[in-house]
Amino acid sequence: MSKERDRGYDPTIVGLLCNWCTYAGADLAGTTRIKHPQNMRAIRIPCSGRVSPHFIFTSLFQGADGVFIGGCHPADCHYTSGNYYARRRFALMKSLLDFVGVEPDRLTLEWVSASEGDRFAEVVTEFTEGVKALGRPNSLKRDGLES
Amino acid sequence: MRLSNGEAPQTIVFIHCVGSRDPSKGFPYCSRICCMATAKHAVIARSKLPDAEIFSFYIDIRAAGKGYEEFVRRAIEQEDIEFIKGRPARVIEKKGKLVVRSEDAFSGRPIEVEADLVVLTNGAQSQDDAPELAQTLGIGYDQYGFFNELHPKLRPVETNKAGVFIAGMCQGPKDIPESVSQASAAAVKALQILSKDELSREPQVAEVNPFRCTGCMDCMEVCFYTAIEEDEFMRRKVAKVNPGVCQGCGACVAACMGGALEMKIFNDEQIYAEITGLFAVPKGTRGTDGGEAAHE
Ligand SMILES: Cc1cc2nc3c(=O)[nH]c(=O)nc-3n(C[C@H](O)[C@H](O)[C@H](O)COP(=O)(O)OP(=O)(O)OC[C@H]3O[C@@H](n4cnc5c(N)ncnc54)[C@H](O)[C@@H]3O)c2cc1C
Ligand code: SF4
Ligand code: SF4
Secondary structure, X not given: OOOOOOOOOOOOEEEEEEOXXXXXXXXXXXXXXXXXXXXXXXXXXXXXXXOOHHHHHHHHHHOOOEEEEEEOOOOOOOOOOHXXXXXXXXXXXXXXXXXXXXXXHHEEEEEOOOOOHHHHHHHHHHHHHHHHHHOOOOOOOOOOOXX | OOOOOOOOOOEEEEEEEEOOOOOOOOOOOOOOOHHHHHHHHHHHHHHHXXXXXXEEEEOOOOOOOOOHHHHHHHHHHOOOOEEEEOOOOEEEEEOOEEEEEEEEOOOOEEEEEEEOEEEEEEOOOOOOOHHHHHHHHOOOEOOOOOEOOOEXXXXXXXXXXXXXXXXXXXXXXXXXXXXXXXXXXXXXXHHHHHOOOOOOOOOOOEXXXXXXXXXXXXXXXXXXXXXXXXXXXOOEXXXXXXXOOOOOOOHHHHHOOOOOEEEXXXXXXXXXXXXXXXXXXXXXXXXXXXOOOOOO
16 A cells, blocks of 8 residues: 655644543643644543544544544543543454554553643653654545535 | 450550551551550550550551540550550460560560450451442442542542432541541532422433434443433333433443434534544644644
């Protein structure tokens, strides 16, 4: 499969961030002026357990270069167990992506608490770099899907 | 009085943390009440037996509470209770006496006390059938059988089941003042519900579309709050969300294969609109440079 590898490109990353932890962690990174790449667009969700595989596929079909899911640390989930469901679905999603020919590294799940602005910046930077290295577009991107 | 021979003991030894703070021999947690309860018992013993020798072996004294440290000081300084920092290794019976062998951490030397009475302060532990009760009520509990609060800081007497509140030792080791504070809070939380003619709730709840629901009940499995029940619709089994209990986490929505479940806020339509909106921006303006990403 040949793919245009534009190393210097600016990836677009869809961030599905739990309202109670990562979304607040992202806010904290901002208010404490911690620098990180600006490629991720944050979408607030009530819980990482809310993330349906459809969200991930929709993002990839639309042309997202990466999908970042942010949830509460194990045992810290606001809804007690949502992050465990997220973790299980994530593992399945990774192998499904591999199966359909998308680099599994385009998807990540990170635990970031509301007090971890620095960690937020760190994991976002790392993920953005990884996605950049993978190039674009992802093999699921479909043109003319814009709604 | 020593029960075995009916005589007043002349030497009494209290041993702290028996079965607490030691994952290899008991529970890893601190039982919280024993330092103070032992000091209290030792002081009571002193009032009955003015001439007895009274020892108290401890790991460290946990007297965090209003007036608590002062009480322990009083036991040591005015009531002549000898507090020894050390964990007794064993108690041996010898000629009718109980020999307590320990180290004395401050002098670094072994110490032996021949006692008439040894009092073990056993670790606090949950009732054996606590998990059963928790399962009946549908509330969470930890590996030691203590019930879980909804949030350790912000919702300390509520549980994951709306309308079920906890207070006191069932939640974890604590003393009377703390139990009473929690119980008062729990009572007020219950009154909040009972004093109203109508309940108000967060609008963020899930809802089943019974036409789409296949009745597989996968959603029920993932709902930590037991907000989903079986219902009947057009003579078949369907799921139903109790909106008074639902906390709006969305786990069921993601689990429903048939797309029968939907949230009232953070619903699929909204989230898809946010995702597709990101990519609807004309080329070249997306990303860091343009700054006019459609989101927010
Ligand atoms: C030796 C000792 C000394 C102490 N001294 C002090 C002290 O000096 N000062 C202090 O502040 N604290 C002290 N405490 C701690 C104090 O006892 C507790 O904080 C307090 O009892 C907790 O109250 P509670 O109502 O939560 O639990 P409990 O007093 O244990 O009451 C629970 C009740 O629930 C009942 N129950 C359990 N399961 C069920 C069921 N399934 N159905 C119906 N009923 C059920 C039990 O029978 C019990 O009556 C001491 C504790 C001990 C062990
Ligand atoms: S998972 Fe969906 S289809 Fe299955 S019972 Fe729940 S709502 Fe109905
Ligand atoms: S949204 Fe969460 S709490 Fe509400 S019914 Fe679904 S799984 Fe249960």
